[in-house]
Amino acid sequence: MVSVQYRTRARGWELMRFLQQFDRQFHTPNERRLAVALKGRSVEADRLMNDLACRRQRDTAMLFASLQLVAAPGRRQRGADGLLCRGVSVSTAATC
Numbered sequence: 001m002v003s004v005q006y007r008t009r010a011r012g013w014e015l016m017r018f019l020q021q022f023d024r025q026f027h028t029p030n031e032r033r034l035a036v037a038l039k040g041r042s043v044e045a046d047r048l049m050n051d052l053a054c055r056r057q058r059d060t061a062m063l064f065a066s067l068q069l070v071a072a073p074g075r076r077q078r079g080a081d082g083l084l085c086r087g088v089s090v091s092t093a094a095t096c
Contacts, residue, residue: 013070020063031056 031052038045 009070013067016063016067016070020067023060023063028056 035049035053038049040046
């Protein structure tokens with residue numbers, strides 16, 4: 001019999017994977033198009049796009065770290081960079 005804790009952890013992992021895939025398929029391409037359209041228009045637009053890129057990196061790192069924390073023991077996950085890794089190896093500290 002599967003424990004409630006295991007099912008909850010598995011469901012959380014599935015939801016976070018969905019968020020990661022949704023973000024990769026819809027937000028990232030739109031953000032890139034927006035960056036190309038707004039780049040160089042004004043100092044303020046450039047600053048806002050840099051802030052957006054910084055927040056995206058932070059959110060991606062946090063989501064990846066969360067996936068690693070709830071993954072089943074021994075389960076290998078693909079990181080934000082596409083590499084297989086084990087454990088939480090992504091810093092969630094803001095660098096911007």
